[in-house]
Amino acid sequence: MEEGLSRFATSQDYADLADVDIVIEAVFESMAVKKQVFGALDKVLKPGAILATNTSTLSIDEIAASTSRPGDVIGLHFFSPAHIMRLLEIVKGEATEADVIATSLALAKRLRKIGVVVGNCFGFVGNRMLYSYGRENQLMLLEGAAPETIDQALYDWGMAMGPNAVGDLAGLDVGYKIRQERTDLPDDPRFYRVADLLAGMGRFGQKTGKGTYLYEEGSREPTPDPEVDALIRGEAEKLGIDRRNISADEIVERCIYGLVVEGAKILEEGIAIRSGDIDVVWMNGYGFPRHRGGPMHYADSIGLDKVYETVCSLKDRFGPMYWDPPQLLKELAKSGRRFADVGD
Numbered sequence: 001m002e003e004g005l006s007r008f009a010t011s012q013d014y015a016d017l018a019d020v021d022i023v024i025e026a027v028f029e030s031m032a033v034k035k036q037v038f039g040a041l042d043k044v045l046k047p048g049a050i051l052a053t054n055t056s057t058l059s060i061d062e063i064a065a066s067t068s069r070p071g072d073v074i075g076l077h078f079f080s081p082a083h084i085m086r087l088l089e090i091v092k093g094e095a096t097e098a099d100v101i102a103t104s105l106a107l108a109k110r111l112r113k114i115g116v117v118v119g120n121c122f123g124f125v126g127n128r129m130l131y132s133y134g135r136e137n138q139l140m141l142l143e144g145a146a147p148e149t150i151d152q153a154l155y156d157w158g159m160a161m162g163p164n165a166v167g168d169l170a171g172l173d174v175g176y177k178i179r180q181e182r183t184d185l186p187d188d189p190r191f192y193r194v195a196d197l198l199a200g201m202g203r204f205g206q207k208t209g210k211g212t213y214l215y216e217e218g219s220r221e222p223t224p225d226p227e228v229d230a231l232i233r234g235e236a237e238k239l240g241i242d243r244r245n246i247s248a249d250e251i252v253e254r255c256i257y258g259l260v261v262e263g264a265k266i267l268e269e270g271i272a273i274r275s276g277d278i279d280v281v282w283m284n285g286y287g288f289p290r291h292r293g294g295p296m297h298y299a300d301s302i303g304l305d306k307v308y309e310t311v312c313s314l315k316d317r318f319g320p321m322y323w324d325p326p327q328l329l330k331e332l333a334k335s336g337r338r339f340a341d342v343g344d
Contacts, residue, residue, distance in 0.1 A: 014044045022050040022107070024076055029178050031058055035066040042067040050100055052076040056127050057178050060093035060120045070095035074104055077124065078113075079285040080170065087285035088113040091124050114284050119271040122184065126281045128266065129295070132258035134175075134192070135322065137163040141194050142236045144243035145251060147212045148224050153248035154255060160287025163255070164212040165222055168205030172198055172212070186321060189239060194232055203228075253310065259295040261311060261326060267296075267342050268328040275300075275339035300338040308333035 017023055023041055027033050034053060041051055051073045053063050064070035075091025088108045092101055101117060108115030118125045137150055151162020167175070176199035179185060179192060198211060205211030206220055213222030236243055263278045272278050279294020292298045299307045308329055315323035332338065 014040050017041065018044050019046060020049060022052060022103075024052045024054055024078075026054040029055060029058060029174070029181060031062060031181060034058065034063050038063055038066045038073070042069065048072070050074060050103060052104070054078055057123045058181070059122075060091050060096070064093050064095060071097040072100055074100050075120070075124070076104060076107075077126075079126075085285060086112070086114045087126075087281060088115045089124050089126060089281065089285070090115050090117045091120055092117060093120050114280060116277050116280050117273075118277065118281075119269075121266075121269070121271050122182065125266055125272050125278055126285050128271075129259050129262045129278070129282070130286065132262040132322070133255050134163055134167070134195075136254040136258045138192050138194055139190055140246055140251060140254065141232050142190055142239065142241050142243075143246060144236075145246040146224065146229065148222070149246075149248075150251050150255075151222075153251040156248070157252045157256075158289025158292060160289075166287075167195060168211035168213055168215075168222065169220075171204050171207055173204040176200070188321065190241070193235055193239075197231060197235065198228070254314070256295065256298070257307070257311060257314065258322070260299045260307060261323070261329070263296050263299075264326040264329040264339070267339065268326055274343040296339040300340055304329065304333040304338060305336070 023045065025034065025037050025041070027037055034055065038051060038053075045051065049072065051067060051069070053060065053073070053075050054077060055063070055075060056077055060073065060075045061070075064073035067073060070093065073093055074096050075089065075093070077089035077091060079085035079087045079089075088111070090101065090104045090108065105115045105117070116125070122128060123131060140150060141147060147164040151164050154162045161169070172195055175192070176196055179196065185191060194212075202208060203210040206215050209215050209217065210225070212225075212228060214225045215222065233243070259282070263275070266272050266278065267275060275296035276294075278296050279288075282288040282294050283290055288294055293301065308325055311323055311325045311329065315325065328342070332341070
């Protein structure tokens with residue numbers, strides 16, 4: 001520890017970075033702030049230095065455009081808590097040079113991380129899919145499922161934590177700020193309605209002692225909060241949503257199939273070049289159960305014909321906004337192939 005700390009220095013002067021080989025920016029998720037930082041880095045870093053961003057959602061290309069050297073810009077998305085989680089999403093921009101990608105993979109190995117190279121889009125692979133998973137959780141809160149019921153169903157299925165407990169751990173303000181930056185949100189008043197309301201009330205999760213759940217001082221143990229239950233019921237009434245009992249099977253099906261549908265779109269668009277990369281991201285960054293092999297492998301194990309049939313039934317039941325089957329899923333299901341066959 002002492003040896004490590006002896007190598008550690010802090011500074012508030014960008015000029016002190018003049019001779020470094022790589023910089024990893026980790027300011028909060030504001031494009032304006034990130035552009036400001038990268039503009040300053042661009043002025044002082046030596047030629048050939050790598051300018052990396054730890055953004056979890058924002059466009060690498062837009063960040064790179066704020067510099068005179070977009071080929072040296074890459075995303076290095078560490079998963080929190082970064083000293084424990086092994087996943088490192090390596091996000092290549094349109095202009096990112098091959099040597100920058102290779103160096104980033106070598107750095108991941110040196111840090112004993114699992115580096116996965118992905119393409120640039122909102123949320124990349126992991127967080128883009130997380131929004132589909134979380135969307136269904138948020139919708140079911142309004143439809144009648146309690147936060148603890150949803151979390152328990154997904155925990156029992158094998159997830160390391162339920163989505164509401166995860167949100168409180170990460171901080172509900174993080175996702176709230178990200179959604180405020182987005183211009184592509186669906187035209188749906190239900191979309192992350194509960195999370196946005198809680199964040200707007202200053203209920204950010206464990207760090208404030210209140211989020212979706214209550215937390216006693218010094219405790220990380222979530223406790224259901226009657227105030228949140230009343231808030232959700234009131235919002236459901238405003239939106240004209242009839243509340244009902246939702247089974248554990250439906251909770252799991254909608255959340256996990258939400259992942260599979262988004263994963264199919266990511267493969268279709270070439271954001272991930274193979275389904276195994278998506279599975280590695282989800283098992284090492286999001287607590288997906290290893291014995292199920294990741295969301296895409298899980299879908300392959302069920303059979304994509306059955307998956308396609310289920311997605312079509314969800315579309316019939318809830319409409320096409322979120323459940324229109326991707327063309328790739330349809331083609332693979334009809335031809336008896338698997339996600340694992342894509343990219344062979």
